[in-house]
Amino acid sequence: MEKKSLWAFGTREVVYAAIGAALYAVLSIATNFLQIPAAANVSIRPAVAIPMFFGLAFGPWVGLITGLVGNVISDLISGYGFWPWWDLGNGLIGFIPGLIYLQMTDFRSLGDIIKAEIMVVVGVAVGMFVASVSEIWVSGIDFATSMATNFVPAFISNIVNGLILVPILMIAYSAVRGRSGR
């Protein structure tokens, strides 16, 4: 498989971004039964591994759209309305791992998995921080509250889900990748 540029956005990126977004939304809804009631705005969602993985596998734009649009669609379907700052936060969860897209050569190797996991942590930290801090501005809570009620629960659940499922997806993908002939 040839990789040209980090920021390319051709037909393939369009398709994978759309698939990623739809998948993120569908899995979020389908696995809602694992909700942790104590967390504000967030639930335990294995689906969060999707934007991270799509970022790693298809680049930062695909990661960004997967997270951002996926979150929009999932909220649309659940009827939860539209929360732009949380959508952006979810987008960053996919965008940031996407930054090492060009360095991902062997999705099965320990080295690439470790690199990926580090980016997952950074992505969740940045993404959820941005979203939580926006709540200060929107809802008028203080920094400590936003950290306690928004950031920490969102960070923990997304990190746990991501760190466990991203490597599983990477290993599965390394098997699939050889089949297309590209």
Added chain:
Amino acid sequence: MNSPSEARLEIEGLTFCYHSRQEPAIQDISFDLQPGEVMLLAGASGCGKTTLMRCINGLIPKIYRGSLEGQIRVYGRPVSEMSMAELSQSVGTLLQDPERQIVGSYVLNEVAFGLENLGLPRGEIMERVERTLDYLGIAHLRDREVFNISGGEKQKIALAGILVMEPRILLLDEPLASLDPASSSGALQLFRRLADDGISVLLVEHRVDEVLAIQPERVLYLEDGKAVYLGDPQGMLDVVDYRRVKLPARTVVRRARNAEPPPEFQPALPPPTQQPLIDFQKVGFRYRPELPETLRGVNLQVHPGDVIAVLGANGAGKTTLVKHALGLLKPTRGQVLLEGQDTRKLTVAQAAHTIGYVFQSPTQMLYAPTVEEELAFGPRNLAHPPEQIRADVSWAIRTVHLEPELKTPPLALSFGQQKRVSIAAVLAMRSRILMMDEPTAGQDYWNYRSFMDTILQMPGFEAILFITHDVDLAVIYANRILLIYNGQVAADGSPHAVLRDEEKLRACRVLPTSLLELNLELYPQTGRFLRAEALAQYVA
């Protein structure tokens, strides 16, 4: 016949090798395509059919890289000099799975897609879309959501999206793969009409038997990337290996007469008993309260010793019926008893101890990092002891001839191999009843006959049930046929009793095959249904 200079498409000495592989996918292919001609491109999977199409429609070398030699000319111009926009208005490609090429949510958007991309004015787009929908007789679908449309109509929509760009050459990649026999017969008639209206049609299909019905002008037969035969259909029937490609039954009989007779086929099943394993009592089911019933008062019993083929058109309710046996769906009226217990009171996991159910698409269930773990998943869920799991896994892998792949990730295998892994995954659960939904879909003829033979001849199952569109599969393997139409059991009985009623079969949108016709003809001598090779000895 037109002279070569008028050819729409000319291919000379075409060889292509993918970047990532050593062996060329196709080697030294040459042929041409005339206006109004249907050419059948036949061959087993992996023979290079898809690669050849990609060379013609420009995906090679624009998307797929590798080394390309030889010449491809459309209207005398080399394809390499044409832009994608020009090429797509000369060559249209219908991909195998209609579901996987429809990009619009609504029929109108889907059909208009290509013209939108060309940036044509809105008025012209609408006019051409309407014209194409009318031509295909699907104008009534215009504002429907694609998701809720049946498979046969979906394919027409995908085709409309291509014809709207007014190509003069049409490439069709296994267009029958996802259709039931009645729809595929309709589709084939349509392809003939397109050719009669002047389009050159290159039809890639391994269901040779069915395509011959529309009398393709010529056949190109590929094996391992090389052209083995190019000429009229009649000549191909003498050249092609009838064990690898399904040919008309009479041809096989004629050619098998001098060959070694096939080994006797002996299913290993227990003798019939009166106690039913599965008992459907007046089962009705609807998916949602506002929808009509999908199953309407089904009465049905499965006994030990049954090998049941479930026949019927797409949407008749076959899969819905089978899912009830396992309790994946619960009846909305009536009841289903599994070994005397109401499925409403059983979990699916409990029912899985008795019934092993192989789903149609393997890609929807394979997840593990190795085939071995994949096969152990089911038995582990059922809490079998580890030693037994080990033994059952190795037995299952041998049954489907995949021993060398035990440590391979199932996702890295070819589609045909994946299908066999998915069957083995259920075999390893050692259930008493085996159910399979379209076990032969996407399989080579030789492969599916080989594993069907093995599965039926191995001891262990008390009853087997499979859903299929392939009437021949029912003819060869079943001892009981269940004909489903419109949510009801239209006929239930021995193969001979059910399949001889041609009128009823057609009414249920099931089409007789050449093998069935020949078997019915010879039934007085044979007393049972046989495969074509075995019939050879009965024909004078």
Added chain:
Amino acid sequence: MIVSFNYRNRHSLLERLDPRARWIFSLLVLFAITMFWDVRFLLFFLALTLGQYYLARLTWRETRRAWYFVFFIMTTMVVVNTIITSSGTIGAAMKGTHTVIFHQFTIPITGWIWELNLTVERLWFAVTQVTRILSISALFLVIPFTMDPRQYGATFRGMGLPDRLAYTLDLAFRFVPTLGRDFQLTLDAQRARGYEVEKVEGGLFTQIRKMAPLVVPVTMNAILSGEDYANAMDLRCFGLRKRTWIEKLTYHWRDYLWIGFGALLLIASVVLSLLGYGEFWVPSILLQ
């Protein structure tokens, strides 16, 4: 699992507006709302957004879940903010002196001291916050129910997004029901292999790992089908030149009016806050 959208045409006034106009209006009003901490102004916005909600002709049944969700989050944030962390974004205003309850706790073992100091100001701030969050929620809650999913692509194209990006949205909506069906298929196929997703076993880690048999096949199958979709699109000239969108959107006078109204609200809000209005306000009667 049938995953479908909540949109159905209700023939409401709101649906007759151009979706672009509605997005622009919603964003303008969002910015306007965030300029105020004075409950009197916020009540005006609450009335406005509830008015829009009313115009959308939504029923309680449809929106019930969303409101429960909003109430749940709002309550957590407000309670934590008021009682536990208790500083507040708008600094000085929160440092009220009109104490209602004061209590000092010593947390056992650690010996940390935590002060509960509920003041009138702080409680009133909570009231203000609730009004504000409710206004914003009502503003955005109507969108999924009143916008036709088939217009999202054309809408964002019309708002200046490039073709490819706008089409990505269209395509994402196209894939949702398909992937919903695929998920159901995978769930059924794995259940037929004795997999029980409902069974809670092991800790959090085991529980998440247990999702792999569902998540992996659905994801990989989707990725494989992506190859076909991309080919089909390339073969039909996607992305070669500027495309026509047959979903046509046109602004009418009422759309300009709607955007104008939103702009007016934002401008007025900016002017008012420059003039010093809209800061946190406590009714003087409570401070007696």
